[in-house]
Amino acid sequence: TAAYLQQLVVVSDIATDPLWADHKHLALPHGLRACWSMPIPSRDGTTLGTFACYYSQPRTPDSYHLALINRASHLAGIAIEYHRTRTELQAAEQRYRTLVERLPAITYIAEVGSLGRWHFVSPQIESMLGFSADEWLSDPGIWMRCIHEDDRQIALAAEKRVQETGELYQAEYRMCARDGRILWFRDEAKLLEAPDGSIPLMQGVLYDITEYKRLEDQLRQAQKMEAVGQLAGGVAHDFNNLLMVIQAHADRILGQLPQTDSSYADAVEIHNATTRAASLTSQLLAFSRKQILQPEVLDLGTVLTEVGKMLERLLGATITLQLEIHPEIGKIKVDRSQLEQAILNLAVNARDAMPAGGTLAIQARNVHFSETQVWQHSSLPPGSYVALTISDTGVGIDPDAQSRIFEPFFTTKAPGKGTGLGLSMVYGVVKQSDGAITVESVLGRGTTFKIFLPKCDEEAASGQSALAEPEKSTGSETILLVEDQAAIREVISAYLMRLGYNVLTAPDGEAALSIAATQQKSIDLVVTDLLMPNMGGLELATRMKHLHPETRVLFMSGYPDEAIRSQEGLTEDVEIMQKPFSMKSLAAKARSILEHR
Incomplete structure (x- = not known):
């Protein structure tokens, strides 16, 4: 009743007071005849409970007793609030401790300075670095000793910056674990307010970023390798076109000179040097993953x-x-x-x-x-x-x-x-x-x-070539040669014509289609570069099938672009000549394709 009415309630005789009419049978058998009750207030004005005094005889309080009841209810309120606050604080501390101990990081409170004393460190210090919390706290110099010697100035510079500016402490450095492992950490901390004259404290978190650093290094390495590969592939592609011209002319000179001629040895050296240069570009193409693989x-x-x-x-x-x-x-x-x-x-x-x-x-x-x-x-x-x-x-x-x-x-x-x-x-x-x-x-x-x-899961190949080496390299068929590099186009055309072939030439796919559309005779073989302006070799080969279904195609390339290789038209059985190639190998490949139509 006192709690409900928010005031002192005095019952001088439980046996006769109407407030106890329905409940006196609970009190009288126990010898209770009088009851004085006061609500217990909190600091914010709410009621925490009721403070009650019971007497064995009917009785009315005087001013002394009223003051005593009032003071007792006030003290009871303080005690209840203190207990509640303490319980809530303990629960909050437990929640915070659980959170700190389950974090995948090390939390700490430490004095500023390389030899500053650590006041607190979470148990993760043991699982990450191999040192117990007690061991770490008892040795002020252990933090600096564990930092990699090349990174110590990074940590100290960050501390100095925090003291000068009051900003958040941020640093990334390596630490040596007890078992010798090198771990990367991101250290983030805040400078705490300290009494005048005392050593400033920092409260912070050490995050293990070793895996992140490893992935970062791998990404950087992959990007560097990709960039170098692009450069190497581009240089090799252009260089192969130049080598193609040099080798073709050297082969033509060798074919025209007797071995007794004084210039024959010079032509052989040119041919050999071209072959060695082609080997280097082949390795560059392999690195850049632009090489033609079979x-x-x-x-x-x-x-x-x-x-x-x-x-x-x-x-x-x-x-x-x-x-x-x-x-x-x-x-x-x-x-x-x-x-x-x-x-x-x-x-x-x-x-x-x-x-x-x-x-x-x-x-x-x-x-x-x-x-x-x-x-x-x-x-x-x-x-x-x-x-x-x-x-x-x-x-x-x-x-x-x-x-x-x-x-x-x-x-x-x-x-x-x-x-x-x-x-x-x-x-x-x-x-x-x-x-x-x-x-x-x-x-x-x-x-x-x-x-x-x-x-x-496929069956292993027999290891034998699908096309046998032809016995001759000459012929009389019609060959359409498509190459955007004029020097290469001219030297290949001259060589094939000396072997007896009827050679038609075009600088790109569009010109080749125009020639094919007006050609009265059938075109037996198209020898075309893969990458050309206006229309490339793949599109040309596809459209040639409609004009001359029986025509075979032989591709040439300094390297095929990855996107082109993945297209449907360039399957594994497509014949490709890797530049630079000798005129003899071209003639042999062309003859082999023509004989196995």
């Missing part, structure tokens, strides 16, 4: 067995070759010649890394990844793969060099000992075959390269 289904075990025979002669007597091919190795779909060249490149590097001898181990096995795999230089989606591992016991590769190991022209060999294109070629071929490559190396202990290639 993929086929292969048994890696068979390939390794055959390559192993070559390696025994290549490695020398001081290096032991260990070849391990796991049973039921999966099939792969790659360009065989490029795969063999990649293995040879890795083997040569391993040999050079073991000048005093050692062991080269090559292993092939099946692997399956249920999750995406991410490495420094590449990544793979989940799936089944064939893993090719090539390990040596050589001098190893410096960690700084490992990040650049696949860049074109980057080499750790002495000047004149390597072009720096061997590993970039391996990288390009693997990536163009939808695979991945990793490198692991320890100085003084050796290097391991791992190549992962998608497992293929």
